Amino acid sequence: MITVDLRSDTVTKPTAGMLEAMWSAKVGDDVFGEDETVNALEQKAADMFGMEAAIYCPSGTMTNQIAIKCFTQPLDELIADQTAHVYRYEGGGIAFNSGVSTRLLNGYRGILTAEMIEPEINAENIHYPHTSLVVLENTVNKGGGSCYTLAQIKPIAQLCHDKDLKLHLDGARIFNALAYTGDSAKDYGKYFDGISVCLSKGLGAPVGSVLLADRTTIKYARRIRKVLGGGMRQAGFLAAAGIYALDHHVERLKIDHSHARIMAEALAQAPWVTNVVPVETNIVLFDTTEPADAILAKLEEKGIKANSTDTHRIRFVTHLDVHPEQVEYVVQTINSL
Numbered sequence: 001m002i003t004v005d006l007r008s009d010t011v012t013k014p015t016a017g018m019l020e021a022m023w024s025a026k027v028g029d030d031v032f033g034e035d036e037t038v039n040a041l042e043q044k045a046a047d048m049f050g051m052e053a054a055i056y057c058p059s060g061t062m063t064n065q066i067a068i069k070c071f072t073q074p075l076d077e078l079i080a081d082q083t084a085h086v087y088r089y090e091g092g093g094i095a096f097n098s099g100v101s102t103r104l105l106n107g108y109r110g111i112l113t114a115e116m117i118e119p120e121i122n123a124e125n126i127h128y129p130h131t132s133l134v135v136l137e138n139t140v141n142k143g144g145g146s147c148y149t150l151a152q153i154k155p156i157a158q159l160c161h162d163k164d165l166k167l168h169l170d171g172a173r174i175f176n177a178l179a180y181t182g183d184s185a186k187d188y189g190k191y192f193d194g195i196s197v198c199l200s201k202g203l204g205a206p207v208g209s210v211l212l213a214d215r216t217t218i219k220y221a222r223r224i225r226k227v228l229g230g231g232m233r234q235a236g237f238l239a240a241a242g243i244y245a246l247d248h249h250v251e252r253l254k255i256d257h258s259h260a261r262i263m264a265e266a267l268a269q270a271p272w273v274t275n276v277v278p279v280e281t282n283i284v285l286f287d288t289t290e291p292a293d294a295i296l297a298k299l300e301e302k303g304i305k306a307n308s309t310d311t312h313r314i315r316f317v318t319h320l321d322v323h324p325e326q327v328e329y330v331v332q333t334i335n336s337l
Contacts, residue, residue: 002329003303009201009282009319014241018204021244027236037236041243042210045197048246050189051212055221056239057230060172063196063211065093066224068133070217071166071193074099077129079120081107083142085170086135101129110140111148114155121163134160137170138177142309145283147177150187157191167191172198176281179253193217202253202282203245204320207238249320256282259318259327266331284316285309302333
């Protein structure tokens with residue numbers, strides 16, 4: 001029986017080429033700034049997005065939480081969509097790490113606009129927390145991989161500039177967004193104060209994210225990373241996987257998007273599916289007539305793993321370890337349930 005793991009794009013295994021790059025990496029003590037492979041990854045990522053500097057961390061949660069800490073003070077407030085990963089899936093870190101409250105908005109599939117944000121910026125008043133940061137997510141996980149375009153981002157960035165707010169991007173799947181919109185990574189540095197880029201999702205590295213910002217912010221970020229326990233010493237073996245991913249796995253993300261659309265088309269015809277959220281990237285969200293857990297059990301009997309996101313909603317995520325024959329098998333299974 002064919003097995004297909006559609007739970008997340010975090011389940012990927014390093015390719016043979018990536019393993020070779022990891023094996024041959026030149027390493028040193030990164031906490032002392034002496035790991036040349038980590039240094040190379042950080043510079044490469046910063047250059048790709050037109051940013052001054054970067055810091056390599058174990059996870060996207062850490063890069064996001066460091067950014068929030070860098071861009072806020074205790075008693076501040078940040079603005080984000082109510083589906084935001086930084087709010088829902090980072091263990092309450094906004095409050096715990098930074099002492100910051102969160103103003104949640106209801107964007108369309110997680111996408112905010114400047115018109116939504118502006119009325120939620122607090123006036124300077126001792127009764128209100130000080131609004132200091134806006135956080136966007138691209139792609140939006142809970143939005144089914146929905147994407148911001150740079151044209152949508154620009155007015156938000158202008159508003160933040162005018163109101164003296166920082167703007168951070170949780171770009172865990174930013175390269176999926178760029179593959180869909182055709183926008184340039186280099187332009188992002190014009191609009192964001194911080195960008196978090198995950199290497200261990202669609203790009204296929206086993207570990208790691210980078211936070212991009214200006215040099216002053218990254219200098220402070222290194223202090224925060226240390227406090228959070230994120231200094232990894234000879235991390236170049238892992239950073240080499242990140243470099244390989246950026247060199248070899250960005251363009252192929254369009255294949256994952258194609259696979260997601262094929263599955264979505266089959267789901268749209270299935271009598272046990274009531275709704276399929278429009279697919280833009282590599283995430284497929286769909287609603288089911290039966291409880292999601294019942295459908296997941298049937299899929300697992302067929303060797304297909306997936307996750308539910310609500311009582312009647314299931315998520316498929318395609319990635320580089322999902323191959324065409326597996327996509328065909330998933331479609332056949334959808335048709336047979």
